[in-house]
Amino acid sequence: MSGETPAPKNFIRQIIEQDLASGKHAAIRTRFPPEPNGFLHIGHAKSIVLNFGIGKDYQGSTNLRFDDTNPAKEEEAFVRAIEADVRWLGYQWAELRFASDYFEQLHDYAVELIRAGKAYVCDLSADEVREYRGTLTEPGRESPFRDRSVAENLELFERMRAGEFEDGSRTLRAKIDMASPNINMRDPALYRIRHGLIHHQTGDAWCIYPMYDFTHPISDAIEGITHSLCTLEFEDHRPLYDWVLDNISIACHPRQIEFARLNLEYTVMSKRKLTQLVSEGHVSGWDDPRMPTIAGLRRRGYTPESIRQFCNAIGVTRSDSTVEMGVLENAIRTDLDAHAPRRMAVLRPLKLVISNWPADQVETLQGPNHPKDEDMGSRELLLTREVYIDRDDFREEANKKYKRLVLGSEVRLRNAYVIRADEVIRDDSGEIVEVHCSYDPETLGKNPEGRKVRGVIHWVSAERGIPAQVRLHDRLFRVPNPGRGGDFLADLNPDSLRVLEDCVLEPALEGAQAGSRFQFEREGYFCRDIEDASDGRPVFNEVVSLRDSWGG
Ligand code: ATP
Ligand code: MG
Numbered sequence: 001m002s003g004e005t006p007a008p009k010n011f012i013r014q015i016i017e018q019d020l021a022s023g024k025h026a027a028i029r030t031r032f033p034p035e036p037n038g039f040l041h042i043g044h045a046k047s048i049v050l051n052f053g054i055g056k057d058y059q060g061s062t063n064l065r066f067d068d069t070n071p072a073k074e075e076e077a078f079v080r081a082i083e084a085d086v087r088w089l090g091y092q093w094a095e096l097r098f099a100s101d102y103f104e105q106l107h108d109y110a111v112e113l114i115r116a117g118k119a120y121v122c123d124l125s126a127d128e129v130r131e132y133r134g135t136l137t138e139p140g141r142e143s144p145f146r147d148r149s150v151a152e153n154l155e156l157f158e159r160m161r162a163g164e165f166e167d168g169s170r171t172l173r174a175k176i177d178m179a180s181p182n183i184n185m186r187d188p189a190l191y192r193i194r195h196g197l198i199h200h201q202t203g204d205a206w207c208i209y210p211m212y213d214f215t216h217p218i219s220d221a222i223e224g225i226t227h228s229l230c231t232l233e234f235e236d237h238r239p240l241y242d243w244v245l246d247n248i249s250i251a252c253h254p255r256q257i258e259f260a261r262l263n264l265e266y267t268v269m270s271k272r273k274l275t276q277l278v279s280e281g282h283v284s285g286w287d288d289p290r291m292p293t294i295a296g297l298r299r300r301g302y303t304p305e306s307i308r309q310f311c312n313a314i315g316v317t318r319s320d321s322t323v324e325m326g327v328l329e330n331a332i333r334t335d336l337d338a339h340a341p342r343r344m345a346v347l348r349p350l351k352l353v354i355s356n357w358p359a360d361q362v363e364t365l366q367g368p369n370h371p372k373d374e375d376m377g378s379r380e381l382l383l384t385r386e387v388y389i390d391r392d393d394f395r396e397e398a399n400k401k402y403k404r405l406v407l408g409s410e411v412r413l414r415n416a417y418v419i420r421a422d423e424v425i426r427d428d429s430g431e432i433v434e435v436h437c438s439y440d441p442e443t444l445g446k447n448p449e450g451r452k453v454r455g456v457i458h459w460v461s462a463e464r465g466i467p468a469q470v471r472l473h474d475r476l477f478r479v480p481n482p483g484r485g486g487d488f489l490a491d492l493n494p495d496s497l498r499v500l501e502d503c504v505l506e507p508a509l510e511g512a513q514a515g516s517r518f519q520f521e522r523e524g525y526f527c528r529d530i531e532d533a534s535d536g537r538p539v540f541n542e543v544v545s546l547r548d549s550w551g552g
Helices: 012-021 041-059 075-086 100-114 126-131 151-160 214-220 232-246 269-277 294-300 304-314 324-337
Strands: 029-032 061-066 094-096 119-121 171-174 190-193 208-210 227-231 255-259 262-264 320-325 349-354 363-368 378-383 388-389 410-413 418-426 432-440 452-456 468-474 495-507 515-521 524-528 539-544
Touching: 012 227, 012 255, 012 349, 029 041, 029 227, 041 061, 041 227, 041 304, 061 075, 061 100, 061 378, 075 294, 094 100, 100 119, 100 151, 100 190, 100 208, 100 214, 119 151, 119 214, 126 452, 151 190, 151 432, 171 232, 190 269, 227 232, 232 255, 269 515, 304 324, 320 324, 324 524, 324 539, 349 418, 349 495, 388 515, 468 524
Parallel strands: 029 061, 061 094, 227 255, 262 320, 349 432, 410 452, 468 539
Antiparallel strands: 119 171, 171 190, 190 208, 349 388, 363 378, 410 418, 418 432, 468 495, 515 524, 524 539
């Protein structure tokens, strides 16, 4: 991770530095706690970079803990994908844990609360609980089961665990304060009954599952977490986090600190919505290059460095905001501008025949891999009698502002000779199928004297070029805040993917590894996909355009 700008000081790092300076903690321990109910997205990256970055920068440690208390929505496949994504982002956890590792301990702490008269088994249905809960302006009412004896509660809780009661028929609730202005404190549920589920870690061992607000503080405390960092929507849960730890016999009491979640324009980040995009086939999968998932960004061609850089650039605060997509795009553009080798690829081919070039002559030319970095060396370019240029780089007529090839005038083929367009050949429908040209052998590496060359265009040998499929990407949604009008799917951009089938790549791209990234000169940055087209042609995904064409 050398060469990256160090993470800027934020209010959380300030708290940590104070806690180290005061001797409150000798070592810092953080955790990243995803629920394995989907793939990680760029919002999670913010939390990963924050938590693991702190662990690293303060010589502490960071756990990866799966918050796996809802087996109905969780899967082993998501566990594996999340592990792979965290590693790919460049981080190594101190310990890999599952909240389900603590199910037995959590149960025992629940029993402690019952014994202390601080938790009770409640027979109200979910609807009744809601009705009793009250509102923001009205206090709740106490459950008729609130004053059960300790003995009765212990017996009922054990029978819940033994599987004697149906789903939804009973819960274990904390006995706190039904009149609290904070609704989270109005006797929140600690355990619920869920039969018939196979948990990816614990199988069918349990039919009662602990709630997040009970599980999370205890899991943090068991692991000796010093600072439990979470997003702002948990601020109102902090009194409950503290209540749980204050009322059980556990010594460690981590400090919960909230920060603003990342929102990004032109995309969605809720796992429910991302799941819907995948399950309904609006995208090709969790790793579709248009998805804001880590797997999608990786397949698209983002580097781990660019994502870490982005997360450090947006900073960590307590005020909600929405980041422009251009900020993320700029992070990868800057990275690839510095590091991606240059290549030529023709995306919409038009054939040029160089009439004064001998039919089987192949000339090997050199093209620098990077215009500003000589250490990156050069690659061989093969020039033949027939070459492809982009259709947009030729016009029969144009004014002086058009810096490309025009009938009767000259242009340079990049890293090669100056050519003149002499004649167009049309098919029966009148479409131009070939342009006949002539080249000036005196113009390799030098300009012709006294003649005006309009500009420089890219090209690929027709005989030696590699046929390829290129996928151009636009934003997945047409509007900055999808779903504002109700249905986020209605805001999908129908043109977010354009597949170009007739592309031709320069021969140096032969054998490019899946995941390798290039600048296709004058076109943009592209990454070799992990899959080939069905006929075996390589597929290249557009990572990002050469310039920000959105900003203004
Ligand atoms: P969703 O609400 O979409 O299901 P989540 O917050 O429930 O997402 P988790 O897997 O529980 O997803 O999140 C793991 C960690 O990542 C949590 O600490 C959470 O606060 C953090 N996180 C999730 N989304 C964001 C985001 N957009 N910005 C910053 N942190 C996030
Ligand atoms: Mg969650």
